[in-house]
Amino acid sequence: MRKCTIICCFVLSCFYSYAQVTETPNSNTEQQLENVTENNEDLETEDDSYLQQMIQFQKDPVNINTADELQLRELIVLTPIQIENLIIYRTVLGKLVNLLELQAVPGWNVRTIQKILPYITLGNGINILSDIGDRLKNGEHSILVRVTQTVERSKGFLLDSSAATNYYPGSPQKVLVRYKYVYKNLLQYGVVAEKDAGEEFFKGSQKQGFDYYSAHLFIRNLGIVKALAIGDFTVNMGQGLTQWQSLAFKKGPDILALKRQSAVLRPYNSAGEINFHRGLGITIGKDNWQATVFGSYRKIDANFVADTSQSNDEFISSLQTSGYHRTKSEVDDKGVQRQLAFGGNLAFRWRQLHVGLNAIQYQFKLPLVKDPQPYNLFAISGKNFGNYSADYSYTYRNLHFFGEAAMSSEQKFAFINGMMITVSNNVDMSFLYRNISRAYQSLYTNAFTESTYPTNEKGLFSGITIRPGSQWQVDAYVDMYKFPWLKFRVDAPTTGSDYFIQLTYKPNKQLEMYGRFKRESKAINYNPDEQVLNPLVYQPRQNMRLQVNYKINPQFTVRNRVELVWFDKRAGAASQGATIYADVLYKPMMKPFAANIRLQYFETDDYNSRLYAYESDVLYSFSIPVFYLKGYRYYFNINYDLTKKLTVWGRWAQTIYPDRTSVGSGLDEIKGKKKSEFKLQAIYKF
Numbered sequence: 001m002r003k004c005t006i007i008c009c010f011v012l013s014c015f016y017s018y019a020q021v022t023e024t025p026n027s028n029t030e031q032q033l034e035n036v037t038e039n040n041e042d043l044e045t046e047d048d049s050y051l052q053q054m055i056q057f058q059k060d061p062v063n064i065n066t067a068d069e070l071q072l073r074e075l076i077v078l079t080p081i082q083i084e085n086l087i088i089y090r091t092v093l094g095k096l097v098n099l100l101e102l103q104a105v106p107g108w109n110v111r112t113i114q115k116i117l118p119y120i121t122l123g124n125g126i127n128i129l130s131d132i133g134d135r136l137k138n139g140e141h142s143i144l145v146r147v148t149q150t151v152e153r154s155k156g157f158l159l160d161s162s163a164a165t166n167y168y169p170g171s172p173q174k175v176l177v178r179y180k181y182v183y184k185n186l187l188q189y190g191v192v193a194e195k196d197a198g199e200e201f202f203k204g205s206q207k208q209g210f211d212y213y214s215a216h217l218f219i220r221n222l223g224i225v226k227a228l229a230i231g232d233f234t235v236n237m238g239q240g241l242t243q244w245q246s247l248a249f250k251k252g253p254d255i256l257a258l259k260r261q262s263a264v265l266r267p268y269n270s271a272g273e274i275n276f277h278r279g280l281g282i283t284i285g286k287d288n289w290q291a292t293v294f295g296s297y298r299k300i301d302a303n304f305v306a307d308t309s310q311s312n313d314e315f316i317s318s319l320q321t322s323g324y325h326r327t328k329s330e331v332d333d334k335g336v337q338r339q340l341a342f343g344g345n346l347a348f349r350w351r352q353l354h355v356g357l358n359a360i361q362y363q364f365k366l367p368l369v370k371d372p373q374p375y376n377l378f379a380i381s382g383k384n385f386g387n388y389s390a391d392y393s394y395t396y397r398n399l400h401f402f403g404e405a406a407m408s409s410e411q412k413f414a415f416i417n418g419m420m421i422t423v424s425n426n427v428d429m430s431f432l433y434r435n436i437s438r439a440y441q442s443l444y445t446n447a448f449t450e451s452t453y454p455t456n457e458k459g460l461f462s463g464i465t466i467r468p469g470s471q472w473q474v475d476a477y478v479d480m481y482k483f484p485w486l487k488f489r490v491d492a493p494t495t496g497s498d499y500f501i502q503l504t505y506k507p508n509k510q511l512e513m514y515g516r517f518k519r520e521s522k523a524i525n526y527n528p529d530e531q532v533l534n535p536l537v538y539q540p541r542q543n544m545r546l547q548v549n550y551k552i553n554p555q556f557t558v559r560n561r562v563e564l565v566w567f568d569k570r571a572g573a574a575s576q577g578a579t580i581y582a583d584v585l586y587k588p589m590m591k592p593f594a595a596n597i598r599l600q601y602f603e604t605d606d607y608n609s610r611l612y613a614y615e616s617d618v619l620y621s622f623s624i625p626v627f628y629l630k631g632y633r634y635y636f637n638i639n640y641d642l643t644k645k646l647t648v649w650g651r652w653a654q655t656i657y658p659d660r661t662s663v664g665s666g667l668d669e670i671k672g673k674k675k676s677e678f679k680l681q682a683i684y685k686f
Contacts, residue, residue, distance in 0.1 A: 061121035139183030156667030168198030198326035218267035227283040237358040238391035240447035241406035255463030273323035293344040299335035338365035352395040361386040378439035426467040438485035494523040540568035559583035577604025592641035618649035651679040
């Protein structure tokens with residue numbers, strides 16, 4: 001550990017002495033995605049809708065002169081105050097003549113304009129009623145094929161199927177096939193098919209071929225029909241207390257990204273098998289009113305229980321979210337629960353005021369009966385369940401207020417209220433208060449909370465961004481919260497805190513450096529055993545990071561990161577860790593190929609001091625592995641445009657643990673000290 005720390009300090013000093021170092025676009029987004037993975041380590045997502053959406057905006061930029069509030073919100077980059085100021089600017093002074101004119105919009109700064117430029121354009125509005133033929137004929141078709149495989153065979157693939165009852169009967173390849181047709185963000189349809197490693201293919205339990213199929217048709221802005229979804233789609237309402245199925249960020253360096261912003265209905269064509277609806281949804285808008293209704297019926301995975309010692313009733317003990325159907329037990333859980341969901345949203349807008357009413361109701365075939373543990377006292381149970389809420393937002397000059405008040409069918413309440421303030425041209429502030437009952441429960445939600453789901457939490461978040469000059473930016477927040485009831489592995493009501501500060505230096509387009517410090521403290525069971533209740537211990541976790549991004553020339557970019565993490569020894573669980581990596585990205589101008597490579601070293605005392613790092617991947621994909629103990633990792637990506645229509649990607653990644661004799665656990669255990677993965681992808685457009 002000492003050797004690793006010395007190396008990190010040496011590289012830190014090298015960074016400071018390096019005169020020219022570079023820019024990494026979307027560094028805040030990378031941090032946000034790392035936070036999502038760290039806080040949801042049991043929920044590995046395969047939802048790439050966010051990446052698809054932003055890449056589509058690059059191909060078909062939003063017309064900044066005609067875009068309404070909803071279209072501007074879909075860009076995600078802009079805050080509500082910036083959106084409102086742009087609309088007022090257009091109303092008073094007319095359409096923008098040049099994109100450089102955005103500098104005159106109140107609340108817009110150079111960093112905002114740089115982030116949004118790839119996704120916007122100037123031009124004339126589209127005549128929606130006259131372009132129906134264009135929608136059907138002039139869009140882009142694409143077919144994506146992706147194959148992923150871990151080279152080393154894990155225990156699940158090596159077991160003798162004639163003797164073992166628990167093994168992986170399928171092939172070790174993970175396969176994704178996706179067909180999609182898109183026209184200018186107005187018409188989209190397609191199908192997705194996927195199998196995970198270990199799942200059978202056209203045999204055994206998967207005689208129909210792939211384990212997962214998805215299809216969708218989505219239409220936008222067809223007269224008063226603002227959105228029409230047929231097949232698979234997601235629903236996003238309010239501030240995430242009632243329903244939010246799309247990607248949403250929580251705490252991070254962008255302190256103004258705490259408000260949920262999205263259209264109610266969005267198309268879904270990702271490989272994730274959990275967080276979406278399947279059925280029909282429609283949004284109709286007229287003048288200041290907009291209404292959405294939707295209905296969905298799905299078979300979902302669950303743990304089925306029958307013939308218990310207490311009764312002969314059949315019930316579901318928990319819903320499964322892994323999406324894996326490899327072993328016999330996983331296959332037995334597939335689709336055993338039936339879920340009917342229906343609901344809607346009614347929204348009214350008058351000038352800077354927005355008010356909405358939201359509702360969703362679930363009906364299940366089999367009742368939910370959770371394990372009778374103390375922390376499950378208020379868990380969802382029974383066959384019927386619902387959530388209902390009202391949300392609002394209001395902008396007054398440089399102030400923006402927003403919030404949601406929700407109630408479950410058990411008449412338990414949850415509240416979120418937030419405020420954003422543009423104090424001056426170089427200072428922004430944000431505040432968010434949440435008060436969520438210990439008995440408030442919901443499904444498929446993602447509110448701004450410390451916990452993964454909005455339940456059993458009270459807290460106050462305060463953030464500030466200061467730009468003391470054009471080259472410097474300071475982002476900081478404090479979040480104080482408490483959990484009034486027990487949680488999993490936390491056998492008492494507890495409190496917690498989170499402190500964060502980040503200093504960013506960006507003197508030009510070539511260089512960006514940021515250093516951050518984060519400290520958080522939560523309680524967890526200490527030496528948990530078979531007791532009904534366990535004593536608690538607080539684990540103060542501190543993290544320091546320095547990252548440098550430098551664009552050497554138009555072809556080469558380098559990125560470096562050093563990160564340290566440690567627990568306070570007073571917690572009785574002292575642990576520390578560090579990682580260091582270096583990236584080189586190569587993208588020659590006017591050439592059909594690009595490549596990047598990373599070399600990384602990590603060393604931690606145990607899993608408690610684990611670290612996460614965003615990794616570049618093939619198009620529409622990203623990786624955020626967890627790093628703990630001692631090891632080395634490297635990967636390289638390459639892509640090549642074989643023709644104007646066909647592009648291929650290749651990726652190789654390997655992690656080496658010099659002090660271990662096996663990697664992983666259970667059926668995923670690999671004998672040896674390394675784990676290697678390759679990925680191949682091709683996209684054909686026509």
